Amino acid sequence: MSATANWYPNPENPTQWRYWNGFAWTQHRAPRVPPLVPAAIPAPAVAPVTVVTPADSQHVADRSHDQPEASTSVPVTAAPKVPLFGARALAKESVAEIAKLRDDMNRLGMLDIIELEQEKKRLTAAVEEQRVTLDQEAVELGKRLGELRKQVLVTEETAVLQEAGIYEYRHPLSDSIAYRVELAKLQDKIKTMARKNGGAIQTAQDWTVNGSQVQGRKMLNDFSKLMLRAYNAEADNLVRGLKPYKLQSAEERLDKVATTIAKLGTTMSIGISLPYHQLRLWELALTADFQEKLAEEKDREREERARLREERKVQQEIERECERLEKERQHYVNALRGLTDEQARKRLEDGLRKVEKSIDDVDYRAANIRAGYVYVISNVGAFGDRMIKVGMTRRLEPMERVRELGDASVPFKFDVHALFFSADAVGIETEMHKRLADRRVNRVNLRREFFHATPGEARSHLSQLAGELLTFEEQPEAIEYHQSMNASLA
Structure with a gap:
């Protein structure tokens, strides 16, 4: 049917x-x-x-x-x-x-019902097993992703620090002279390899042109010279225009040049030899290190000159004050010689004692180089309300130093939050810098004493180091800044 x-x-x-x-x-x-x-x-x-x-x-x-x-x-x-x-x-x-x-x-x-049910169970078990396997793989991949992200963060942080001027030396040497000597030795090796048959470039051995090996060798030599000249021209340009924080990009560019030459010379097996390429890369690294070391030495020299200028100003100020006080003391001595009035004599003797005490203080300041004035200042108009400068000066008139800092290099004058004398001003300044080290603005030149902090935070640290301060202005006046803002809104 x-x-x-x-x-x-x-x-x-x-x-x-x-x-x-x-x-x-x-x-x-x-x-x-x-x-x-x-x-x-x-x-x-x-x-x-x-x-x-x-x-x-x-x-x-x-x-x-x-x-x-x-x-x-x-x-x-x-x-x-x-x-x-x-x-x-x-x-x-x-x-x-x-x-x-x-x-x-x-x-x-x-299939009959029993076979179908068995097949269903088998497939369900297989799916569950696959799910467990995939979950384990997902966990492992998650761990791997976390590790890679950490590496990326480290790489990005290194690049950011190098762009900011915090340079990590590839071949650290003591000073720029040592780098200059090492660079000279390296460049001699480069010149030796770049000569004919020096091993800078590799070519095919058996090459004929129209059946002639002589013409083949001539063609290989000509093309080899051309390729090597192109490579060296690029390497020399990179060395001349190199900035320390751009070292990695320069190395990558030179790698690409070597790869391109190898591709263009595939037919005749022409390419830059690995030892020669490594010498040129080493030259880039040493040049970057040399430039950074040279810049550091110049910064140190500049800061040392500034320190010596400040010391000369302090010394001149002390000498002028000593001369003034000595004249004043001599004036009191001369006045006391022929004086018979007891009241006037007592008054002049009190004045003489004050002058002599001032002379002793000046002598103490001249002898004790750690004594001086610690100051906390800010400039809202130039740097905002969350940046302060913490420093010290040995000047007899510390406000002169503050006024010098607010010269034509900044648009507004500095506001003083704290200014006090200490027998160990150097120690207080050093400890303040240590406590605020993680918020230092310039992490390369440590003589730039600016920090991302508020006056209130500075007051908290100073009260622990120097005791309770007699005067502390937490809010800056910023008179010129506020007047300028009002004028711009008018």
């Missing part, structure tokens, strides 16, 4: 047909007609009828809103007429058709 499309024997109940939608069994079922048995009298033909259960009808109605589905009607056909002769052949055909249907079921992979 022939079943309607998509209807097959029910694996759960062999006496039923069941509908297969191409992906799974549905709930549609119908009675199955038993195999035909030959009979002497043919059965009357019965018109096909559609058997649909109420549940099936509701299911079809629900699905019709989503997508069209193949007809779920099951035609139950009556047994075909069995001829008087040939019943055996008809039975054989029916058996063959049943076998064909079973083969189709096997071919379509319709």
Whole structure:
């Protein structure tokens, strides 16, 4: 017999047909007609009828809103007429058709319920195992990503520090003279290798032109000279224009030049030799170190000259004060010689004692180089309200030093938050700098005594180091700055 499309024997109940939608069994079922048995009298033909259960009808109605589905009607056909002769052949055909249907079921992979359930469990276990594996890989990749991010941060921080002037030496030497000597030795090696057959460039050995090895060698020599000249020109330009904080980019550029020459000379095996390339890279590194060391020495010399100028000013100021006090003392001595009035004598003697005490103080200041005035100043108009300068001066008139700092190099005058004398002004200044070291503005030149801090923070540190201060102005006046702001708004 022939079943309607998509209807097959029910694996759960062999006496039923069941509908297969191409992906799974549905709930549609119908009675199955038993195999035909030959009979002497043919059965009357019965018109096909559609058997649909109420549940099936509701299911079809629900699905019709989503997508069209193949007809779920099951035609139950009556047994075909069995001829008087040939019943055996008809039975054989029916058996063959049943076998064909079973083969189709096997071919379509319709397993029984137990096998399907086992397959489901197997797939579920495989998915879970894969999920656990992926979770472990995700954890490992997360750790690796964290390590790489740390490396990136370190690289970025190094680049930022180098751009800011904090340079890390590749080949640290004692001074610029030592670098100059080392550079001279290195450049001699470079010149030696750059000579003919010195090993600066590599070429093919067997090369012919029109069958001539002589012409081939000449072509190789000409192209080798051209390539080496191009490489050396680029290397020399990089050395001449090198800045210490751009060393890495210069090295990368020289690497690209060597790679380009190797690609262009592939046919004749022409390329810059690795030893020669490493010498030129070393030259770049030493040049950067030399320039940085030279700049450091110049900064130190400049700061030393500034320190000596300040010392000369202090010494001149002390000498002038000593001369003034000595004249004043001599004046009192001369006045006392012929004086007979006791009251006047007592008054002059008091004045003389004060002058002599002042002379002793000046002598003490001249002898004790650690004594001086510690100051905390700021400049809101120039640097904002979160930057201060902490320093000390040995001047007898410390405000002169503050006024010098607010000269034409800054747009506004400095405001004084604290200014007091200390016998150990150098020690207090040094300790203040240590406490504010992580907020230092210039981390290269430590004589630039500016810090990212507020006057209130400075007061807290000073009270611990020098005791409670008699006067401290926490809010800057910034008179010129505020007047300028008001004028700009008017």
